[in-house]
Amino acid sequence: MNILTFDIEDWFHINFDKEFNNEILWNNFESRIEKNTEIILEILSEHNIKATFFCLGWVARKYPSLVRNMDNLGHDVACHSDIHNLVTKQNKEEFDLDLKRSINSIEDAIGKKVNMFRAPAFSIGNKNKWAFEKINENGIEIDCSVFPAKHDFGGFTELNTSSPFKINYNGSFLKEFPMSTYNMFNQSVVLTGGGFFRFFPYFLIKSFMKRSNYNMTYFHPRDFDADQPILENLSKIRKFKSYYGLKYSLNKFKNLLNDFDFISISEADKSINWERQHSIELY
Numbered sequence: 001m002n003i004l005t006f007d008i009e010d011w012f013h014i015n016f017d018k019e020f021n022n023e024i025l026w027n028n029f030e031s032r033i034e035k036n037t038e039i040i041l042e043i044l045s046e047h048n049i050k051a052t053f054f055c056l057g058w059v060a061r062k063y064p065s066l067v068r069n070m071d072n073l074g075h076d077v078a079c080h081s082d083i084h085n086l087v088t089k090q091n092k093e094e095f096d097l098d099l100k101r102s103i104n105s106i107e108d109a110i111g112k113k114v115n116m117f118r119a120p121a122f123s124i125g126n127k128n129k130w131a132f133e134k135i136n137e138n139g140i141e142i143d144c145s146v147f148p149a150k151h152d153f154g155g156f157t158e159l160n161t162s163s164p165f166k167i168n169y170n171g172s173f174l175k176e177f178p179m180s181t182y183n184m185f186n187q188s189v190v191l192t193g194g195g196f197f198r199f200f201p202y203f204l205i206k207s208f209m210k211r212s213n214y215n216m217t218y219f220h221p222r223d224f225d226a227d228q229p230i231l232e233n234l235s236k237i238r239k240f241k242s243y244y245g246l247k248y249s250l251n252k253f254k255n256l257l258n259d260f261d262f263i264s265i266s267e268a269d270k271s272i273n274w275e276r277q278h279s280i281e282l283y
């Protein structure tokens with residue numbers, strides 16, 4: 001099972017500083033999300049592939065026709081928070097409000113219920129598992145926030161799983177499609193998204209994916225935009241992760257679509273007998 005997903009946010013949403021997380025400030029920046037997402041939609045149409053688009057509520061308010069277009073083309077429109085605030089920087093009430101605002105904005109744009117979520121930068125880990133309860137309370141049935149490897153902002157390193165499972169947290173149930181991880185030199189690594197996809201050579205990514213029966217991808221429109229402005233105040237390591245390999249990534253992505261059959265999360269969901277999937281109880 002190869003699943004294609006995108007997190008729909010602009011080039012400047014990689015800055016997680018609190019004072020930067022401000023919609024009024026963002027009006028000062030050139031927005032590239034509409035154009036960059038349309039390029040992706042066109043490539044997917046050429047390949048006749050359906051994907052899942054985790055959108056910010058901000059995107060749905062600013063570009064409702066873009067989000068409607070994803071839905072009209074048969075893709076899943078899902079939620080990626082409202083303004084890309086890390087879950088680790090919010091308390092329960094703040095997270096709940098952000099989630100509600102986002103879901104409302106996306107549902108207003110597409111006129112349909114939203115039932116899938118992915119946290120910004122996979123920022124759910126052992127310290128804020130309460131987020132799963134809030135996600136469930138807000139009508140989300142499918143979550144894609146679990147990163148079963150080390151991550152700057154979250155991650156569940158002890159979860160040795162790389163296939164869909166049921167999350168049971170404090171009586172809340174969610175269907176979970178985690179990031180897929182691959183065993184390289186006895187380390188769990190992620191290869192199929194964002195900076196990881198741009199960094200690792202394609203032949204390596206392809207060979208690991210061929211050997212796995214669960215490959216979850218995550219891309220952003222900015223992953224293929226070599227002309228995007230550079231955010232100067234990021235740390236050296238984040239700059240490297242954010243901007244390495246931009247020139248070659250679109251071709252790499254097209255190779256991926258030629259070499260593998262991809263489906264969206266809703267298509268994957270239908271093919272799974274959830275009664276039989278393993279359940280993980282988080283404490």
Ligand SMILES: [Zn+2]
Nearest residue numbers: 007009120121
């Ligand atoms: Zn994101």
